[in-house]
Amino acid sequence: MLTPTAATASGQAAQTTRTTQNDLGKKDIFLKLLVAQMQNQNPLKPQDPTQMSSQLAQFNMVEQQTSSNALLQQLVDASSTQKATSSNGASYLGKNVTVQQDQINYTGTASNFSVVTDHPAAQAQITVSDSTGTPVRTINLKNLPAGGSNLSWDGITDSGAAAAQGKYTINVQATDAQGAAVTSHIEQSGTVDAVRFSANGTTMIIGGIASSQANITEIRL
Known part of the structure; x- marks a missing residue:
């Protein structure tokens, strides 16, 4: 079963194929008519320059129209994709x-x-590092269950001093009872304050930090 997005893409692809086939069919018919006309023109004037010029001009017009249609379809498709992406991100x-x-x-x-x-x-060991990659706080935890465990960093460093305001990176290393690594990552929740669009995709600004749309794991009202 196709999803709405897949069905739309499939419909657009089918429409493009039909359009291309129609264009090729029109060109094929025109060429056949042109050849037939040249074969049946007045034998006393087998190379009538007026007739030839007119026929070539008509063929050139058909070729240009076919190319224009193809370019217009590409512009329409690109515009539709951009609008869909922008609308989705803005939501x-x-x-x-x-x-x-x-x-x-x-x-x-x-x-x-x-x-x-x-x-x-x-x-599990949680390490908070500053913008230079220098660790400022290390937190050791035991017996974390599978799934999410809510934690908080109060801004105090390992030395007991208050950390400077700014951007920090949180890293987690977890192991099971046998010492084998356990796949883990950090998640955060917040309100989407802004949405940015670029050639690389849609970016959300959450709590002053930019995050890819693909990294969103949950949306709430």
Whole structure:
């Protein structure tokens, strides 16, 4: 069963194929008529320059029209895709979402995040690093269940000092009871404050951090 998007794409592809076939069919018919006319023209004037010029001009017009139709179809398709992407991205504005994102924007208040593990983890180490990659806080946890575990960083470093405001990266390393690595990542929730469009795709601004639309794992009203 095709999804609406897939069905639309399939319909557009079929329409393009039919249009191309129709254009080729028109050109084929015109060429056949042109050849027939040349074969049956006055034998006393086998190379009537007036007739030839007229026929070539008509063929050139058909060729240009076919090319124009193809270019116009490409413009229509590109415009439709851009509008669909823009409309879809704009619908996230103001929504509360959860994204797979390991960066936080520390503003002086506690930063909330979740550690998500595919399987239960016997040990997990959370490392908060500054913009230069230098670790400023390490948190050791035990017996994390599979799924999401809500955590918070209050902005205090390992030395007991308050961290400077700015962007930080959170990294998690988790292992099971046998010491094998457990797949894990960081998720955060927040309101979509802005949506940016570029050639690389749609980007959401959540809590001052840019995140790809593809990283959204949950949307709430």
